């Protein structure tokens with residue numbers, strides 16, 4: 224197993240490939256819905272401390288003691304937020320990619336059923352919402368396979384890819400390639416999919432950390448602020464005087480974007496995307512359209 228992963232700081236450079244998204248769209252919009260609530264570290268599930276990351280509620284850690292406030296703030300995503308997000312996506316006929324943690328789907332199987340019913344792409348995001356960068360290649364491979372099989376069993380869907388909470392190791396893409404995953408998203412390095420390095424035949428569709436609701440209520444105090452950040456990114460890509468089209472990746476969490484104060488940002492982005500003829504699609508379809516380009 225190759226552990227080398229050479230950096231590529233050149234990429235497509237000044238001349239990105241001229242390829243066609245369906246209907247001649249300039250921009251493909253990827254909506255990623257992270258299904259993690261209930262899978263976060265918590266004393267309630269036997270962890271040493273609660274997961275303080277990934278939420279607007281800033282609480283002190285309470286070692287060996289449950290933080291019921293924090294638990295409830297995560298629960299909001301699974302109980303109420305996800306349904307508001309799914310209603311919004313349905314209204315706009317928009318299909319997303321769901322990064323799913325096994326424990327979150329087990330805690331609320333109705334969410335798993337609704338994701339499949341609505342036609343969203345199903346991807347694996349961990350058994351729990353855990354870190355994987357310290358694992359040996361053997362342990363990492365067995366975790367990835369376990370999660371893939373768990374999520375496939377719960378949803379009955381093909382699990383197209385793996386996205387790790389805190390990034391990948393030099394071995395991850397080889398594991399993904401050997402496991403026949405369609406593509407990888409564990410990267411922030413481009414506006415378009417690209418080939419994996421080192422002869423690994425798993426393409427990479429980079430994700431984005433800025434067009435992501437994880438900064439809602441801290442960096443973006445209002446839905447309007449976050450919404451204008453998203454539509455600004457879309458407008459830039461629509462008007463970008465470069466060769467060929469682009470991808471806009473948007474990362475969302477039901478506990479955040481699903482709040483009534485925040486959902487307007489998604490609604491506004493989807494409205495602008497359809498007004499401008501952007502192509503909203505699951506990530507596997509974007510990668511498939513990219514791979515059909517003229518080489």
Ligand SMILES: [Zn+2]
Nearest residue numbers: 257259322388
């Ligand atoms: Zn996530």
